[in-house]
Amino acid sequence: MLKFRKRTQNRDVSRLTLRLWDFTGTASLNLFMFLFLLIYLSPLPFMVIASLTPHAQFLDTNAPVLPSRRVTFNYEGKDLVVYNVPTENGTQQWALYKPSRQSSEFIDPRHPEQGTIHWVGPWRTLRSVYTFSPTLDNFKNFLEITNLRLYFKNTILVAVISEIGVLCSSIAVAYGFSRFRIPGVKYIFFLLIATIMIPSNITLVPTYFLFSGHMLNWIGTWLPLIVPHFFGSAIFIFLLRQNFKGIPRDLDEAAMLDGASPLRILISVILPQSIPVVTTVALLHFFYVWNETRLASLYLGIRPDLQLISFGVQRSQSFFFTPETLMVGALLVMIVPVVVLFLSQRFFMQDMIVTQIEK
Amino acid sequence: MDIINRSGVITKSKTVKGTRSQQEARIGLLFLSPWIIGFIVLKALPILASLVFSLTNFHMLTPEDTKFIGLKNYAHFLGDGRAVASLFGSLGYFIATIPIEMFFALFLAAIFTSARLKGKRISRTLIFMTSIIPGASIFFIFQGSLQYIQGLILKPLGLPPINGFGLLIPFMALWSIGPGFLILYGAMESVPNELYEAARVDGSGPFARFFYITMPMISPAIFFTLIINLTGAFGGAVLLDRGYILRFSLSPMEGYINNVMFVDANLGYASALAWVTFAIMMTITIILFSSSRRWVYFPEEDSDVEI
Numbered sequence: 001m002l003k004f005r006k007r008t009q010n011r012d013v014s015r016l017t018l019r020l021w022d023f024t025g026t027a028s029l030n031l032f033m034f035l036f037l038l039i040y041l042s043p044l045p046f047m048v049i050a051s052l053t054p055h056a057q058f059l060d061t062n063a064p065v066l067p068s069r070r071v072t073f074n075y076e077g078k079d080l081v082v083y084n085v086p087t088e089n090g091t092q093q094w095a096l097y098k099p100s101r102q103s104s105e106f107i108d109p110r111h112p113e114q115g116t117i118h119w120v121g122p123w124r125t126l127r128s129v130y131t132f133s134p135t136l137d138n139f140k141n142f143l144e145i146t147n148l149r150l151y152f153k154n155t156i157l158v159a160v161i162s163e164i165g166v167l168c169s170s171i172a173v174a175y176g177f178s179r180f181r182i183p184g185v186k187y188i189f190f191l192l193i194a195t196i197m198i199p200s201n202i203t204l205v206p207t208y209f210l211f212s213g214h215m216l217n218w219i220g221t222w223l224p225l226i227v228p229h230f231f232g233s234a235i236f237i238f239l240l241r242q243n244f245k246g247i248p249r250d251l252d253e254a255a256m257l258d259g260a261s262p263l264r265i266l267i268s269v270i271l272p273q274s275i276p277v278v279t280t281v282a283l284l285h286f287f288y289v290w291n292e293t294r295l296a297s298l299y300l301g302i303r304p305d306l307q308l309i310s311f312g313v314q315r316s317q318s319f320f321f322t323p324e325t326l327m328v329g330a331l332l333v334m335i336v337p338v339v340v341l342f343l344s345q346r347f348f349m350q351d352m353i354v355t356q357i358e359k
Numbered sequence: 360m361d362i363i364n365r366s367g368v369i370t371k372s373k374t375v376k377g378t379r380s381q382q383e384a385r386i387g388l389l390f391l392s393p394w395i396i397g398f399i400v401l402k403a404l405p406i407l408a409s410l411v412f413s414l415t416n417f418h419m420l421t422p423e424d425t426k427f428i429g430l431k432n433y434a435h436f437l438g439d440g441r442a443v444a445s446l447f448g449s450l451g452y453f454i455a456t457i458p459i460e461m462f463f464a465l466f467l468a469a470i471f472t473s474a475r476l477k478g479k480r481i482s483r484t485l486i487f488m489t490s491i492i493p494g495a496s497i498f499f500i501f502q503g504s505l506q507y508i509q510g511l512i513l514k515p516l517g518l519p520p521i522n523g524f525g526l527l528i529p530f531m532a533l534w535s536i537g538p539g540f541l542i543l544y545g546a547m548e549s550v551p552n553e554l555y556e557a558a559r560v561d562g563s564g565p566f567a568r569f570f571y572i573t574m575p576m577i578s579p580a581i582f583f584t585l586i587i588n589l590t591g592a593f594g595g596a597v598l599l600d601r602g603y604i605l606r607f608s609l610s611p612m613e614g615y616i617n618n619v620m621f622v623d624a625n626l627g628y629a630s631a632l633a634w635v636t637f638a639i640m641m642t643i644t645i646i647l648f649s650s651s652r653r654w655v656y657f658p659e660e661d662s663d664v665e666i
Contacts, residue, residue, distance in 0.1 A: 026475040033476060036467075037485055040533065043504030044489070047496070050503055065510035169393040180387025181380060188391065193648075195402050196586075197640045199594040201617055202633035205412075205419075205626060206405035231397020235587065235596050239542065242579035243549065245657045262386050276545035284538060284598055287491050291600040314495055323499050330496035337491045338484060345480040 051327040052134035058323055060128070068130035073109040082109060083126040085119055099123050142328045146316040151309035152336070158222055158308060159289040165230035166285050171278070173232045174240030175266045179252070189241075195234045201294075208298060222306060224299045225292070229285075236281045243277040244270055279347040287337050309333060413630035420624050432631035441615060442632055446639065448611030453592035456532035460588060464539035465581070469569060472547045483544075490537025494601035494609075501530060531609070538598040539584045546580035547573060575656045582655045586644060593640050612636050 053067040072079040073095035080095035085106060094106035097116050104123040105116040176182075177189055211218040218224050251273075252265045260268070271278065289308075296311040304312075313329045388395075413432055417425045436442050467486060471479060492500065509520050550573060558568050574581075591597045594613025601609075608614040616636070620629035 029470065029473060029475050030477055033470065033482060037482055040489070041485060042508070043500050043530075046500055046504035046507055047492075049507065050499075065507045169397075172390045173394040176387045176390025180383055180390065182384045182387040182391070185387070185391075188395070191398065192394065193586075193644060194637075194641065195398065195406075196590050196596045197593075197644060198402075198406055198637055199613055199616055199633045200596060201594070201613065201620060202409045202630055203402070203405035206408035207401065209408075210401075210405070228397065228401050230393070231401060232394040234394070235598060237394060238586075239580075239583055242583050243546065246546075246549070246576065246579050262390070273549065276548040277542075280541050280545045283541065288598075288600055291491060291493065293600070293603065310493065314493070317495060323503060326496040326499050330493045330500075333493055334488070334491060338488050341487055342480060342484045345483060 047327045047331060050323050051138055051331055052136070053324055054135050054137065055322060055324055057130075062127045064130050064132075066132055067134040069133045069135070071129040071131055073107065073112075075107050075112055080107060082129040083123070084129055085126060087119070093129050094119075096123060096126075138324045138328045139332075142316065142325060142332070145320070146313060146329075147304075148309070148313075148332060150305065151307060151312040154222075154306055155290060155309040156336075158225055159286050161222075162226045162229040162289060163282060163285055165226065166233050166236065167278070167282060169230055169232035170236040170240055170281065171266070171271070174237045174244055175262075175270060177237065177241045178244035179249075179262075179265075179270075192234050192237060196238065204294075204298070211299065219299055220303045220306070221299075225289075225295050225308075233285070236285065239281060240274070240277060243274055247273050275347055279344055283341065283344055286340060290333075290337050409630040409633065412627050413634050415627045416625075417627040417630075418624055419626050425627075428627070432628050433635070435628060436631060436635055442635075445611040445615035446636065449593045449613075449636075452528070452609075452611060453589055455528055456535075456592070457585070457588050459529055459532040460536050460539055461581070461584065463533060464536045464543050464584065467536070467540055468544040468547050469573065471544055472573075486540060487537040489534040490599055492534070492601070494603040497531070497534070497601070501527060535599075539588070542580050542584055543577060546577040550576045578655045579657065582647070582651050586647065589640065589643060589647075593636050595640060 049065070049067060054069055056070070057063045057068060071082040071093075073082055074080075075095060075097065080097060082093050082095045083106075085092050085094045093109065094117065095109050096104060097107045098105035101122060103118060103120040106119055107116060108114060177185065177192075182188075207224075210216060211224045213219065216223075218227075247270060252269045255265050255269050291310050292308060293311045293314060296308045300307050300311070307315075310333060313333050317325050317329045414427060414429060415425050416428050416431075470476060471483065476482075505521060512518075513520060554572050554576070555568055558572055563571070587596075587598055589595075592610055594608060594610040594616065603609075608617055612632075616629050616632050619625050619632060
């Protein structure tokens with residue numbers, strides 16, 4: 001009896017330590033992730049801060065770091081800038097009324113009825129007073145100079161059409177590379193890898209010639225940006241092949257014995273086991289089209305109404321090359337990919353939800 | 360009688376086997392056909408054209424003066440200090456960034472497969488997000504954020520300012536792990552759970568499970584990430600475009616080739632440089648591929664299919 005009690009006590013203790021151990025493990029893992037993200041993302045708040053900062057602040061080297069505006073004081077219908085003025089009674093916040101090189105006239109905003117105060121000294125060395133005040137004007141101005149809605153529509157159309165092409169063809173070709181015994185296939189695969197290695201800009205001129213009025217006459221259309229994807233992307237074929245080869249053949253051999261056709265095997269055996277990698281390819285292609293500028297500038301330069309977002313925004317930025325315009329543009333371009341990325345997580349999670357097993 | 364019969368059976372089964380493998384090859388080629396057609400029209404012809412350009416003094420501003428000059432462009436490369444320096448710069452960039460990118464991508468992907476981690480959706484989005492920040496603004500972000508870290512944190516605490524330039528390359532490498540992370544994470548998610556369960560029943564801990572199951576099972580994805588980082592460093596295909604304009608590139612060698620091409624408009628020499636880069640990348644890739652037999656795992660390996 002005593003012995004039995006002792007044993008249950010022991011079991012309780014061990015269960016408690018196990019739980020404690022489990023809790024510390026979970027806590028430290030999450031804490032680590034939180035700290036990592038904190039450091040990893042530390043430069044990002046600058047984007048938001050800069051995009052909310054009025055332009056004048058970047059020109060003043062003495063301005064504070066956070067978005068602010070100059071404090072002004074309305075006197076006799078005019079907005080006067082308030083400066084920190086050193087006086088015998090400490091630093092005073094006075095509004096500059098009549099600037100002049102050697103000495104200036106100031107107004108004390110708290111006692112405007114006292115009239116002007118004479119101060120001897122160069123007013124340009126004074127620092128103006130700032131208050132914290134983020135502004136959305138940068139966004140407003142940027143949307144005025146950029147036809148963002150049109151660019152959004154164009155880019156989504158091009159991305160979706162080419163996405164269909166690149167997924168269908170790359171999956172089919174990767175399946176061909178991973179599952180069929182074809183004589184000489186390794187040389188074809190070698191060519192595929194070689195095309196990844198060729199510096200892309202060097203085939204630019206011959207390819208441009210192919211699409212130009214001399215041959216296909218596709219300049220000023222979306223075709224040069226869409227059609228090549230329907231022949232598969234070497235980099236994605238390589239990625240998908242690596243994954244397909246990792247799937248054991250038992251299942252497709254069983255399906256083959258049941259009389260399933262190769263296409264059927266691809267759709268109902270291979271693809272369901274490759275959802276994470278197919279999602280990865282779909283996302284990477286979407287982001288690729290979203291950020292594409294080189295081909296867009298080359299083939300759509302003469303058609304602003306067909307232009308894509310990344311190049312359209314960069315062109316606006318090149319007219320107003322200031323930190324706040326750059327950050328506003330970057331933030332606006334990033335919205336859609338970030339939302340798409342967030343929503344696509346469901347497909348990565350699928351495996352985990354079904355099994356609920358820690359790996 | 361018996362002998363004839365037997366030989367008949369043997370020849371019959373041989374022809375059946377022959378047609379079946381032929382049929383398999385034919386179906387396989389059918390699946391490969393989109394890429395083969397695209398390769399011939401969109402890749403092979405432009406690549407051959409650039410090979411021809413590399414043997415001429417093709418200048419984009421004066422195309423009528425184009426002459427065949429043989430291997431002079433390649434000879435010029437050997438005496439071009441900037442080209443050789445850019446090439447070593449690319450190699451250095453690859454060697455400097457690859458450990459950071461691979462380590463963090465693998466490490467984070469491994470953490471993310473743990474069921475204990477909370478808020479995966481948002482943190483995965485945040486980790487990937489930095490890889491799609493447009494290239495035009497990324498230097499401003501880096502510079503500006505250093506400034507505000509200085510102004511808000513270091514200065515009030517009386518700490519010395521950070522020297523930013525040494526941090527730029529590790530920072531850029533870290534902020535580009537998105538695609539590698541996504542690929543490795545996808546690969547880890549595809550590892551069959553039965554393997555882990557079996558290992559758990561056998562009493563192996565999380566580290567043993569990672570090194571003896573996860574690592575071998577995702578080695579194809581690791582190999583892929585390695586190759587893609589190599590091509591990115593030398594200016595080949597990239598997984599994710601940061602939206603750089605035509606002339607700009609993070610890769611020193613690609614930057615130099617673009618400079619020769621778009622500023623000097625010397626297409627002949629630029630093509631020759633591209634072919635030299637290509638030869639070097641291909642050599643490294645072949646070495647990696649031949650080493651891959653030893654460390655990249657595929658189930659039911661076919662020696663005649665694998666390179």
